[in-house]
Amino acid sequence: MSYRTALTHVLSDVVAPRAELTRAQGVFPRSAVTELGRAGLLGLTVAAELGGGGRGLTEAADVVESAARICPATGAVLQAHYAAVAVVEEYGDPWLRGEIAAGRHLCSLALADGEAGQDPGAPGLGGTPLLAPRGTAEQGGGVVALRARKRQVVAxxxxxxxxWSSxxxxxxxxxxxxxxxxxxxDLFVPARPGRSGPPGSATSTVLADPTFVPAEALLGEDGGGLDILxxxxxPWLMESRAAGDPQVTLAAS
Structure with a gap:
């Protein structure tokens, strides 16, 4: 079955019937995400040898745009997912890539830092620089402590x-x-989503004060994330912009 055929089935059978509920009540489209995973669409861009679809940016943007026409929240979730997976596919370990390929892992972006007490949904925050994060990373042995307040995190x-950037x-x-x-x-997400992002996209703040990850969680070289972004x-965010305004904007200042 082609990815387009699989997508058509998921959109008509699962996404469309629940789109109004997602929009009106702000309900996260969990059933849509589950079916997208089962249909191989969450793993669309993972290498075929790991069980993924082996597709690229063009096909991912097509999926985002098609989903967003029916359910903007689902489109926003897919947009963030594919952009994150693009990095994992290049630098992540085979286990994580395999989980994504199998449709068992939904990924998102936590790139925009906000200050304590700052309303992540307040207007005028879109220019916060993503290329110079405030969040810190302190390594001790094989463990890294990450401290940051990430805003406008989809899903x-x-x-x-x-x-995650630091x-x-x-x-x-x-x-x-x-x-x-x-x-x-100690990774904390507020019980109530923020006011940014399409209703139902669960766009909110994620707080680490700190959270701990193994040193192997680093993607690429330490200090080399700017080039990756x-x-x-x-490019992945810009190509999928047809799904609506990207939830994050890479701005140097």
């Missing part, structure tokens, strides 16, 4: 993994990217 509390753990310049599992200790994440 906050619903995703299985966050692509200042470098050991290098003096640049930024670093981490694969942070949702079950990481510009070369990988930004």
């Amino acid at each position: 906050a509390g619903e995703a299985d993994m966050y692509l 200042q470098p753990a050991t290098e003096r310049e640049g930024l670093s990217l981490w694969a942070v599992p949702a079950h990481a200790p 510009l070369r990988t994440v930004l």
Whole structure:
């Protein structure tokens, strides 16, 4: 079955019947995510040898746009997922990539930092720089303590993994990217979603004060995340912009 055929079935049978409930009541489209995973669409861009679809940016953008026409929340969730998976596919370990390929892992982006007391849903915050994160990473042995207040995180509390940015753990310049599992200790998501993002997208704040991850959770080189954001994440977000306004904007200032 082609990805387009699988997508058509999921959109007509699962996404469309629940789209109004998602919009009106702000209910996260969990059933849609589950069926997208079963249909192989969450793993669409993972290498075929790991069980994924082996597809690329063009096909992922097609899925995002098609879903967003029916349910903007589902489109936003897929947009963040595919952008995060693009980094995991290049730098992540085979187990994580296999879980995504099997449709068991939903990923999201935790890139925009907010200050304590700042309303993550307040207007005018879209220009917060993502290329110079305030959040820190402190490494002790094989464990890294991450401290940050991440705002405008799509699927906050619903995703299985966050692509997380921080200042470098050991290098003096640049930024670093981490694969942070949702079950990481002391990772906190408010009970009520923020006001940004399409209704039902569970766009909210994720707080780490701190949360702990193994040093192996680093994606790429310590301090090398800027190049990854510009070369990988930004193109994926921009290509899928037809799904609506991207939930994050890469801005240098």
